Amino acid sequence: MSNETIATETTEAVGELPIDELLSDGITNTPPSFVRAILAAASDPAVTSFAGGLPNPISFPQEALLESMQRVVAERGADAFQYSATAGIEGLRDWIARRYNKRFGTDYTADDVLITTGSQQILDLLGKVLLDKGDGVIVEKPTYLAAIQAFALNQPTFHEVELTEDGLNIDELNAALDAGAKMIYLIPNFQNPTGLTYSAEGRRQVREALTGRNIVVVEDDPYGELRFEGESLPYIGGTALPHGVIMGSFSKTVTPGFRMGYILTKDHALLKAINTAKEAADLHTNVFAQYVILDYLEHNDLDEHLVKIRNLYRDQARAMTDAMAECFPAEVSFTKPEGGMFLWATLPEGINTMDLFPKALERNVAFVPGEPFYAEPGARSTMRLNFTNADEETIRDGIRRLAEAIAEAL
């Protein structure tokens, strides 16, 4: 029956029925990801790309995951292939809560955790459950571009607050809070795009400014376990503020291909709203993948695995900053991350890195211009560089060619 060919009547596509008239205001105001466009341009194998945000494949424990798959099929059977609960499987939520409690002395339980389809989905869900058109949302300046994209669908008012070497510009933060905002979105560790980390004092100042304000405090922490220098610091909100939300992910520690993120919060009224929004978004996250990740975590030493990743990323980051110190013109400043995957270079004002991009590409090297990381459009003299997905020799060589392109633009 299903092999029969059934004739379908076809009318001409009607040009007088334009789709543009049907598209929502939200999507019309949401730019497609510029990074994805750049990745296409930089996909030529001849190009050294510092543009992507790809973890090094060394971080994917492929064989151990395959062993977990075999155990999950043997031990869980049909349950691993059936529809499942929206919040995620209990065992994995419990593992996550215990991991945070061990690291931060918190008292999270499985009931405080919800599993999502990558941590990107959390941005989508938070936007939906909090932001009506015109509502205020505070973001770092610059910030993660896909957060801008996810929130933009709800047409909020963005308040950008300058990111400093050790936190936020507190005067700007207080002004944004006074203007009114339902949510503040922060990336306190090895920020994307800058690689900056809030200091203990910087965190304290931000927490103090937020105390007593009715606002959801979101800390996105995909790289927290990838610290290769210095010591871990407590969250700003977390369990310390009433609407504290932590976002986590297995994308940088196990595999991004599984799309496995999670949210931790003690605010169960907020979590219930997020649960309802997730039901409507995709019912639940791939349950087979949840069981596999849980089995992997139970049968392997994640900390041992992380040491490997951290050592690699430390060497790659140093190779990049050493090469930049050696080759870049003195007018260019750059961050020295203590972890994560990115660093940030600032060129003299007046140099638009969007214009520099094609010049660098002529030299077979790619980066992401700063522009898409700002909620406010406009020319920028900044750029993001990823150091996790090229070997040290390639990094040195690519930075040398990028330095040439910059020198020419000065």
Next chain:
Amino acid sequence: MSNETIATETTEAVGELPIDELLSDGITNTPPSFVRAILAAASDPAVTSFAGGLPNPISFPQEALLESMQRVVAERGADAFQYSATAGIEGLRDWIARRYNKRFGTDYTADDVLITTGSQQILDLLGKVLLDKGDGVIVEKPTYLAAIQAFALNQPTFHEVELTEDGLNIDELNAALDAGAKMIYLIPNFQNPTGLTYSAEGRRQVREALTGRNIVVVEDDPYGELRFEGESLPYIGGTALPHGVIMGSFSKTVTPGFRMGYILTKDHALLKAINTAKEAADLHTNVFAQYVILDYLEHNDLDEHLVKIRNLYRDQARAMTDAMAECFPAEVSFTKPEGGMFLWATLPEGINTMDLFPKALERNVAFVPGEPFYAEPGARSTMRLNFTNADEETIRDGIRRLAEAIAEAL
């Protein structure tokens, strides 16, 4: 480093900072899924539940999927664990296009297909890219409750059009089209919740009413391959109308646990908007699961697998309708599905099936009351019954007990 316990400062949760003030209008107007609440009530193993929508585990080819996983790890390696393209992998999109072309004589290509995190995600994406507050959306009366939920987040105006034995009430459809709508959402085969299927003539009438209208025509078809009686019929829109969209899924044919759905449309402007919305929603669908499904489809005979499922569901559906004909009071009418997973019973007006639910539960049998399947709230005398997840003896026994509860309510 990651094992260290770091003290986190804790302040009291502040009752004067209520989250209700921060929640969006959209989420406040979106009810949590009533079915999920019912499933919890019906999870007692003593209860015969016709309430769920679970495929029979016979439909999960567990061993073949495990073999595919082994091949994917061996053949694809790190690519199967890395970040991937938003639209989905080319091979799977191509397989889906060819399958539809074979079944319906269409000319879809991989470029007309986008892979989603379950077909539920398509409802979310369509709502986002089309519906601003107050925009019209036409739905069947009754319709899939999670579609109401997904669209409701965008606060549209719902126009309900009566579903008939062989299609839609055309007068109501024309009135709804005249009132203005950006999208019409239809489930033409073995509809959820009613089990009804549009006839060839019913499809022709609806297509005629839609011709020349600037409207996105969405046909949700998760059960199309589960036809156990009669012959497949062409879509209403599909390639025949300029903004035709087909929604498909591997949830009922391979596994729901993987959350793997897809959209087919020749409208590339619409598809581009959906691609942007998906980027912001979850970047891409689990790429390992995509490779596994593709490998499974390439190394196994899906049609042979489907015959098994169809035969089982035919027997189960007959067991249920036979038992209903025998036991139910004459005042109760019910549908006789030609495929899918559900049927629909209509009790005499005045009997609220929401009130009947606890009475049935006392007799250890559960169903879904009709109410949540209507966009317009109000008491209903209808109910949805699932026949795919219980054996024939259990079905007969459960229907007998349900008949007793109904007889008592008359």
